[in-house]
Amino acid sequence: MKDVILALDQGTTSSRAIAVNADGKVVASAQREFPQHYPKPGWVEHDPREILDSQLAVMDEVLEKTGGARAIGITNQRETTVLWDRETGEAVHPAIVWQDRRTADMCRGLADYAGLFASRTGLRLDPYFAGTKLRWLLENLPNVRQRAEAGELAFGTVDSWLVWHLTGGKHHLTDATNASRTLLFDIHRQCWDDELLRILDIPKTVLPEVVDSSGLIAETTDGLPIAGIAGDQHAALFGQGCYEPGMAKNTYGTGCFLLMHTGAKPVMSANRLLTTMAWRIDGKPEYALEGSVFIAGALVQWLRDEMGLISTSEEVGELAATVADSHGLVIVPAFAGLGAPHWDPQARGLAIGLTRGVNKAHWCRAALESIAFQSGELVRCMERDAGHRMAELKVDGGATMNDLLMQIQADLCSAPVVRPKNIETTAMGAAFLAGLGVGMWKDRREILAMLEEERRFEPREIDAAAKWRDWDRAVERAKAWE
Template sequence: MDDYILALDQGTTSSRAVLFDAAGRVAGCAQHDIRQIFPQPGWVEHNPNELWHSQLTAAREVLERCDVSATQVRAIGLANQRETTILWDRASGQPLMNAIVWQDRRTAAYCDALRRDGYQSLIGEKTGLVIDAYFSASKLKWMLDHVPGARQRASRGELAFGTVDSWLVYKLSGAHVTDASNASRTMLFNIHTGRWDEELLALFDIQAAVMPEIVDSSGHIATASANLLGCAIPITGIAGDQQAATFGQACHQRGSAKNTIGTGSFLLMNVGDVPAPSANQLLTTVGWRLRGRTTHLIEGSVFMAGATLQWLRDGLGIVNDVSQVEQLAGMVADADGVVLVPAFSGLGAPHWDPYARGTLLGLHRGSTRHHIARAALDGIAYQTVDVLRAIEADSGVALRELRVDGGGARSDLLLQLLADALGIPVLRPVNIETTALGAAQLAGLGAGLWEGIEELESHWQVERCFTPATCADRRAWAMSRWHDAVSRSVAWATS
């Protein structure tokens, strides 16, 4: 009988279930979209029960499509949208309100007050994070403050908090746990002690009784109930989606890095056993914890990657479909002096300027939609260079290659521009959906299907290597123009 690993990949817009065989190959997948709920401007929510039912349905469907019995599934691995916050009743298993999604900004003013009161140093040193509404702590505080009776019930141990991984494991098994990678995204986890931090819990007025147990990212975590999929199945792997993608990209060694190009762009470098503090406003986070040993990552995020191409479609109307951007941009040799800074939602790492605004410079009578499309792809590449240079400065490691995944990695032109801008090879794997692969690998290790990390190297294979085709002088000139455009983007917002 063949062994399979079932990876559950619960994301911001969909729940996916991917079945992997014992060689780490995809046997099949199923996917269900989930609703985005916007109660008012700046608020983003999900229905926790919808997350659960969509994920369970996808799991059942992939087993049926592949004609695989649950008895053939060796283990379940989870990857999840990070920071999204859920609070539920321990006895009934019902959420007290909708989940507050990582994108939600309702607690931004509270986070501003924390910074004004001088807490950035304390929080940064303990958690490796910047103070921001992005993370779970302020979201959980908001729930406890605004749901009637919640704080009193939390004190009595009647409520449970969790990010999406905790919620799914609870619904699958009844266990209340989270892994170290997800814990490190809450702004309540001390990356030096590996535990919930009492001082931070007190700062946010959060009762320790609501917090989940922190477990390794791989190993026996819980057991899914037999009545859900047909038999009891061990849950042996958990990681936040970007950490899972980093693991799935085989970035197991210090100095290896990956870039997931989706709506935004997430860049993470393995910095080894010791958390590396950032001097460039990047995030130090747990990558995974295996057999009690923690691997740390430095992370930088770009707000507008694929979303920039969506703007070309929806805002400018120069394409009917995002897939047309590459063809349009490829019809000219370069952007002919046009520079697009896609700061439509401010600038992310390493600038962290929420007031910067999108800027289009260098237009002349000969400029066409082809040049603007090319400038949009250039802008994605240049933002990536800025983040990776900051990561190199923080880590003290010069990047030798960059592994890429996500929907944007399908664009040959974008990856060539990225290689040209970075001056290093950019590697696209055969399987660009590495989040589910990473979850499956962690689960397979935890279940004993694979012996160790070295065995997983064969699961990662290069589909194409993009090598730099421009000289260092040209690269420096292009980045100089880019930084000049960024300065104008920032100045426009403050003028």
């Protein structure tokens, strides 16, 4: 079974590995969770060694089942920042996770440069991204800046950390998708930007080489080619076969991440979305618009763990299906502020429209609707930026198994929602990129032929305009509360 691609999917809470054969079928898999660390309010850290050990463990488990592999593809949690010693390979500090907010004041202090960062990188000045995390490490750890300037230290997102150790320290690199999430990479010229590095006071000596997302990138110490790398949302876009402008996917997890392919030229958003790399293959960049919803599946967890309205996450769909609508209840789950397109960190959660007839089934229905409304806002923004309607929305992630949520999403977007047979699209995207890199599949058409729909949810005739009016009114009331 050696003629398989091994995909390493290093996520925020667990590390996974899958083996994919030439027919695009998963023939082996393994997963291992690792601890989350919260040293201060708003701070989120991982132990880089725990990330590495968990990923190596599941890799070995899958390789033992398959007897080997033809190549490795890597996909990873994005923006999470690691700084390590080039000599020892040990991190000088815990990894600062993408969710970490410790650089909020730093970002506010850089507000005069917001337009410059947006025009060069496609991103907003926000603690979400890796650049300010790296600056924090340089400014707050003893002797670290001097060591960085002397070339003793290496910076990277999690893909770089994995590649460094898989290759025995021979390769310090990242792909264009991960580079595009650092606030340091010019997505137009496809290079690290010297002016932005000066503004953030980051020495170029710590940065990795930027490579394509597919191709013969490096070799492990065992001689296994690393032939594909992409950040998780970019890999999911590729795994869903969104290869033409206007094609979009939404990943439903703790939050939601919606990306729309925009082609060979970046579309700079006029609607407060992010412009990002889709991937870079054969030196040719392709771009996407991206919107992030901070709270999606986390709202269902809140109903279960904090409110006690349900005992399992699956119950939310079962209860919601027992009522025809939310009985006028609207929930805006701004527990951590609002993400795109509002970008309001002072917003807070709100439930409005409560009357005596509202019961827990209506709460469950309103929760599902809030997930769909937030994603639908991103669709509306993307359609305005792209200048055309979205033909269909491809979906992945655990919450896509909730049929009612998927139907509500189709209704609110007035577009079909397509659920694939294989919802492991992130890992599949990494496998496809690597398989292209070593010739297992000759082109994207061959990959598209392997993708199968499990179900298509067609939009129904509803009074969507009235529902959207209520949602927009509720969101305005939730803003600027804190």
